[in-house]
Amino acid sequence: MLTLICRHFLARASAYYALTAITLLVMVPTLCLVPPGEHLTHISAKDFITVHTRNTPTTYYEGRHGPTGFEYELMHRFADYLGVSLNLDATHHPESVLPAVRENGDLGAAALPLLPSTPGVHYTRPIIQMQPLVVYRRGLHGIQAPSDLVGLELGTLSKAGTSEALRDLQRRHPTLSWKESHELEVAELLARVEDGTLDAAVIFEHQFRLNRLFFPNVERGFTLGDPLSMVWALPSGRGLGLLEAANRFLQDLQESGMLDRLFSRYFGHDDYLEYVGTRTFLGHLDARLPRYTELFQQSAQETGFDWKLLAAVGYQESHWDPDAVSPTGVRGLMMLTNPTASDMGIADRTDPAQSIDGGARYLRSVKDRLPESITGDDRLFMAMAAYNVGLGHLYDARKIAEKRGGNPDSWADVRAALPCYKNVNGTAKHVTATPVAASR
CATH class of the missing domain: 3.40.190.10 (Periplasmic binding protein-like II)
Incomplete structure (x- = not known):
């Protein structure tokens, strides 16, 4: 099952x-x-x-x-x-x-x-370059070296290239065996590790990055062989x-x-949630999000955003908690400051409907204020970054990116220059963390 x-x-x-x-x-x-x-x-x-x-x-x-x-x-x-x-x-x-x-x-x-x-x-x-990577089911101990794979139920995908690394390993460990699938996709292979059908699998590292959120019981092991x-x-x-x-x-x-x-x-969204964070996210997905889905959908229609993206921002800000408050006074489901709430005409930041409405309109206003030279997904990602850390910090990061020889209109270059601004509790708040990345 x-x-x-x-x-x-x-x-x-x-x-x-x-x-x-x-x-x-x-x-x-x-x-x-x-x-x-x-x-x-x-x-x-x-x-x-x-x-x-x-x-x-x-x-x-x-x-x-x-x-x-x-x-x-x-x-x-x-x-x-x-x-x-x-x-x-x-x-x-x-x-x-x-x-x-x-x-x-x-x-x-x-x-x-x-x-x-x-x-x-x-x-x-x-x-x-695609790096073969061993992943394994959480709870298995001692999976630290290629020799530890001997005796495990191990799987990989046919024609992907990962089997070449396993064949090289088998020359040193003749008793190593694995199953190659002609029918499964990466997600289905990871599902078999997740549910215990397989102990471990060999996929490529970038594939694990993309799928990691959905399989919290699958651990990153070690790289295997040379990149392909x-x-x-x-x-x-x-x-x-x-x-x-x-x-x-x-x-x-x-x-x-x-x-x-x-x-x-x-x-590039490799700042994924670890095991506890993923479990928390999936729990809130069932217990909290349904209460606010219609509000996110309504605000999405009014502002032109995907409602799931607004929901992802809400999770990143407060874990969909309307009573969330930071030591600096930022409050509510969308974690609005007093000046932002005032600018958006929001009277009660702890009211979910007002908070979601104000947060969506503020994100829209931030996106509209960005330079016209920033386009496409780069514009969206920078708007979310500015929502999280402020336009001033975003503009500073664009200047740093340009001084480093990067493109100030490219989110990839600006992201590398954007410091990890932390709140008073020391928790990093990156708008491109897993919930936002997953909304894509």
């Missing part, structure tokens, strides 16, 4: 898998053979590029504003770079991506590891024009710093 944690995750993650086997543009991929050397010309002529990918939270999924995901961002930007439309063919099954690329696709982008001797495909330059390069795959035998274009695009993305910013946007 799935645990409460897994049920929460599966309910939230269902949208990720809704688009399986559906393309973004309704068109039939070409099945004709493309003469060698003319692949890039052929793509320009048909005015779209067909990319085979996977419908997973770490790659491509349906977000609150439409398709999103780390590799989706890269694919979309590459299509724009070529001046063509993006045609996605999404699947759950990793083993089907490379055959599809070899048969009739233009590109494969599905968190593919760079593996030796893959017939029929060319690989691009590395995009990111994530790459794109292109069919061989059709010339090198598209490969060269992809490599130029990825190099430009890396040199501009955009690649790091995109990675940080999707996987």
Whole structure:
């Protein structure tokens, strides 16, 4: 039986898998053979590029504003770079991506590891480095070294690249064994560790970051082997024009710093709650949030925010406690100061309806006051940061980021420059901590 944690995750993650086997543009991929050397010309002529990918939270999924995901961002930007439309063919099954690329696709982008001797495909330059990581069920003791995995019920995903690290380890520990799944996704594998079906699993570190909140009984263990390069795959035998274009695009993305910013946007929220904090959050999710859901939804309609984002800010500020108060006098569910409450026309900060209304309108006003040069998610994240630490501190952090050679309009660069402002009790208040990150 799935645990409460897994049920929460599966309910939230269902949208990720809704688009399986559906393309973004309704068109039939070409099945004709493309003469060698003319692949890039052929793509320009048909005015779209067909990319085979996977419908997973770490790659491509349906977000609150439409398709999103780390590799989706890269694919979309590459299509724009070529001046063509993006045609996605999404699947759950990793083993089907490379055959599809070899048969009739233009590109494969599905968190593919760079593996030796893959017939029929060319690989691009590395995009990111993916570090294999051992995770294990809380309560198991002594999981500190590779030799400790011998005798455990151990699992990993087929075709992900993590099995290569296990095979290397098996040469030193011949009795090591594990199960490779062709059907499960990362979240389902972690669910099996969570409920005790597996003792441990090997996934990639950035995958654990993204899923950690939903599995509080799964502990981070240790890294295993060397990092693997994530790459794109292109069919061989059709010339090198598209490969060269992809490599130029990825190099430009890396040199501009955009690649790091995109990675940080999707996987950089690593200040996750630990075991006790996660349990507390999930308990409040059931016991407290339902009382205020309609209020968050009403304020969201009036201010244009996602109601779950407002709820996440409320949790970050007060754990959805309308009577919360700080030693400095900040009070209420949305933790408004007296001047802010006065500016927003709020008479009673401890009244949940007034507090949520005032907090949502204040967040809206902060977002509207930011410089026009800050756009997209960067603008939203900086608005939440300013809500938490104040506009003055945010502007100071932007100046620091610029002095360091960073981009003051990039949340990834500003976040690195933003000090960890603490309240009198010494508790760090970061607006990008887990509840806010989870609302994405």
